[in-house]
Amino acid sequence: MPELPEVETVRRGLTNLVKGAIVRQVDVPYPKVVTSDLTAFKHDLVGATIERIDRRGKYLLFRFSTNETMVSHLRMEGQYSVEPEGAALHKHTETVFHLEDDRQLFYNDTRRFGRMTLVKTGDELATVSGLKDLGPEPTEEDLTLDYMKEIFHKSHRVVKSFLLDQSKIAGLGNIYADEVLWMTKIHPETTTNKLSDEQLAELRQNIIKEINRATAHHGTTVHSFSNIFGETGHFQNELQVYGRAKLPCLRCGTTLQKIKVGQRGTTFCPQCQIKQ
Numbered sequence: 001m002p003e004l005p006e007v008e009t010v011r012r013g014l015t016n017l018v019k020g021a022i023v024r025q026v027d028v029p030y031p032k033v034v035t036s037d038l039t040a041f042k043h044d045l046v047g048a049t050i051e052r053i054d055r056r057g058k059y060l061l062f063r064f065s066t067n068e069t070m071v072s073h074l075r076m077e078g079q080y081s082v083e084p085e086g087a088a089l090h091k092h093t094e095t096v097f098h099l100e101d102d103r104q105l106f107y108n109d110t111r112r113f114g115r116m117t118l119v120k121t122g123d124e125l126a127t128v129s130g131l132k133d134l135g136p137e138p139t140e141e142d143l144t145l146d147y148m149k150e151i152f153h154k155s156h157r158v159v160k161s162f163l164l165d166q167s168k169i170a171g172l173g174n175i176y177a178d179e180v181l182w183m184t185k186i187h188p189e190t191t192t193n194k195l196s197d198e199q200l201a202e203l204r205q206n207i208i209k210e211i212n213r214a215t216a217h218h219g220t221t222v223h224s225f226s227n228i229f230g231e232t233g234h235f236q237n238e239l240q241v242y243g244r245a246k247l248p249c250l251r252c253g254t255t256l257q258k259i260k261v262g263q264r265g266t267t268f269c270p271q272c273q274i275k276q
Helices: 004-018 038-044 145-153 159-164 174-184 197-216
Strands: 023-027 050-056 059-064 068-073 078-084 093-099 103-109 115-120 257-261 264-268
Touching: 004 050, 004 059, 004 078, 004 197, 023 038, 038 115, 145 197, 159 174, 159 264, 174 197, 174 264
Parallel strands: none
Antiparallel strands: 023 093, 050 059, 059 068, 068 115, 078 103, 093 103, 257 264
């Protein structure tokens, strides 16, 4: 599943390509992708301008001049592409936005898990359940150390599962959770209340730094992720622990181990990351 750096990469590409474009027609070959009223979805956006594209956690928010917002969640393998008008649909094209400048914006999804919802701008939190429950973004401004201390100290959950909870911190997934725990030398099964303030301060900095680094590399391609230009991310070449089970730890040389934590595959170093 695309994580925050991958979704942010898509947002930036979409902004470069379709910001300011006017929608001429909307086709929805796979109606289940739209969770709001389908008729309104296809008709309300005709003549609307894409004013900007925002992101919250792993959600894309297309802001239209009609005071409406399309909330788009890519889920496992959703992808956007821009094609010339008249180009044939892809095998798994679910939505087509025909633009006034003789281009088409396709939404393609081989797994068909992605979803789109059209709401009045400002009503996203009340309408889209996943949005209203999101924790702060992993940035210097939003993810404060005081907040980290509060939520980690009052919980007794294992830290790996806690980091994957989007209501605690938005945007982290399996890849980057493994990475930041290795960077901070925290065992993935340590409970959050056992982490010291010093560990939390280091974990916070590593989360922010890792997300920024991954975004700069256009995200991580593990399966089929590509950006809006059809290019794969490059951060998989920078990963230090995820996907390296049974290989030597890059810090101490100990063989990395893979276990299940909360039903998620988790790679860690048994020497560097001692369970507290």
